[in-house]
Amino acid sequence: MSSSTSPGPEVEVPAELVQAAVRAADQAGRQIADVPVVAIAAEAGISRSTLLRRLGGSRRALDEAARSAGIDPGGRPVKERALAAAAELISETGIGLATLDAIASRANCSVDSLFTIYGTRDELLAAVFERYSPIFDIEVVLAADRAEHADFPTTVRHVYRQLAHAFSREPRVTPALIAESLARPGSPAIRSVVRHNAPRLFGSIGRWLTEEIDAGRIRDLPIPLLLHQFAGPLSFHLMFRQVSAAAAEHHDTIPIDLPDLDQACDLFAETFLRAVAVEPNPQKQT
Structure with a gap:
C-alpha cells in the first residue's frame, strides 16, 4: 500500500x-x-x-498546481538567478545601472537576499565576471593545447578565437567590464573584480607565457606587459567592431569594411608573435 x-x-x-x-x-x-x-x-x-x-505531504504538488x-x-536558487539577472543588466545598460534594486527586481528576489548571499554589490559583480568572463574558457583551451603539444603560434590563435567568442556571446559582460574600467578605473566594482580575478588570470595565462619564456620561445618581458601586448590590441578591435556595427545599424555612419573575425584574429596573432617571438615565426619564413 x-x-x-x-x-x-x-x-x-x-x-x-x-x-x-x-x-x-x-x-x-x-x-x-x-x-x-x-x-x-x-x-x-x-x-x-x-x-x-x-x-499530500510535499510542496511539489503546489508547484505543479502553479x-x-x-x-x-x-x-532556481536565488544565487543563480541573481548572477543571471546581473549579467543581463550589465550587458544591456552597463555596470553603472546594474544596482542591487534592479538586480533583485529582475531576479524576483529581495535586496536583503542579495546582501545575505554576496555581502555587497561589488562582491556580486565580481562573481558575475568570474562566471561570464573568458578566463575559464581560455584555461580549457590552454589545457587542451598543452595535452596535444600544440606549438605556441597555434595556441595564440586558439586563445584569440576564444576571446573573440567571449566578446560576441550574450550576455556581453566582458565588453561592459572593459568599458567601465576605461571610464572609471578606480571604481569599487572594478577594484573588486581585479582583486578576485587577477590571481586566476596570472595563474593561467601568466603561467603559460612564463613557460614560453623559460623555453626560450618568446622574449623575457614582464608578464603584465606581455598580457597587455597579448590582449590589448584584439580587445580594442573587438570593441570597435561592436561600436561600428551599432552605429551602422542606426545609420549614424557609413559601414566600415572590417575583415572577417577569424581573419582578424589571425592577423592580431601574427602581430603579437612578431613582437614577442625570439625567432621569426616559421610559418612566415620563405
Missing part, C-alpha cells in the same frame, strides 16, 4: 492555496519555489502541517 504522504497526480490543490502562495511570494519578493512552506501556510490562514496534509495555472513557480 502506498504511503499517504507520497505526492501523486491524484492530489488536487485548491485554487486558494495557489493564490496564497502567489501572495506570499509577492510579499517576500521571491518566486513561489523559494518561499518557505510556513509562510505560505500563514498566508492561507492554516498551519504548516495542515497545508502539507492538503498537499504551473498548471500558468504561473512559473521558479526553482
Whole structure:
C-alpha cells in the first residue's frame, strides 16, 4: 500500500492555496519555489502541517498546481538567478545601472537576499565576471593545447578565437567590464573584480607565457606587459567592431569594411608573435 504522504497526480490543490502562495511570494519578493512552506501556510490562514496534509505531504504538488495555472513557480536558487539577472543588466545598460534594486527586481528576489548571499554589490559583480568572463574558457583551451603539444603560434590563435567568442556571446559582460574600467578605473566594482580575478588570470595565462619564456620561445618581458601586448590590441578591435556595427545599424555612419573575425584574429596573432617571438615565426619564413 502506498504511503499517504507520497505526492501523486491524484492530489488536487485548491485554487486558494495557489493564490496564497502567489501572495506570499509577492510579499517576500521571491518566486513561489523559494518561499518557505510556513509562510505560505500563514498566508492561507492554516498551519504548516495542515497545508502539507492538503498537499499530500510535499510542496511539489503546489508547484505543479502553479504551473498548471500558468504561473512559473521558479526553482532556481536565488544565487543563480541573481548572477543571471546581473549579467543581463550589465550587458544591456552597463555596470553603472546594474544596482542591487534592479538586480533583485529582475531576479524576483529581495535586496536583503542579495546582501545575505554576496555581502555587497561589488562582491556580486565580481562573481558575475568570474562566471561570464573568458578566463575559464581560455584555461580549457590552454589545457587542451598543452595535452596535444600544440606549438605556441597555434595556441595564440586558439586563445584569440576564444576571446573573440567571449566578446560576441550574450550576455556581453566582458565588453561592459572593459568599458567601465576605461571610464572609471578606480571604481569599487572594478577594484573588486581585479582583486578576485587577477590571481586566476596570472595563474593561467601568466603561467603559460612564463613557460614560453623559460623555453626560450618568446622574449623575457614582464608578464603584465606581455598580457597587455597579448590582449590589448584584439580587445580594442573587438570593441570597435561592436561600436561600428551599432552605429551602422542606426545609420549614424557609413559601414566600415572590417575583415572577417577569424581573419582578424589571425592577423592580431601574427602581430603579437612578431613582437614577442625570439625567432621569426616559421610559418612566415620563405
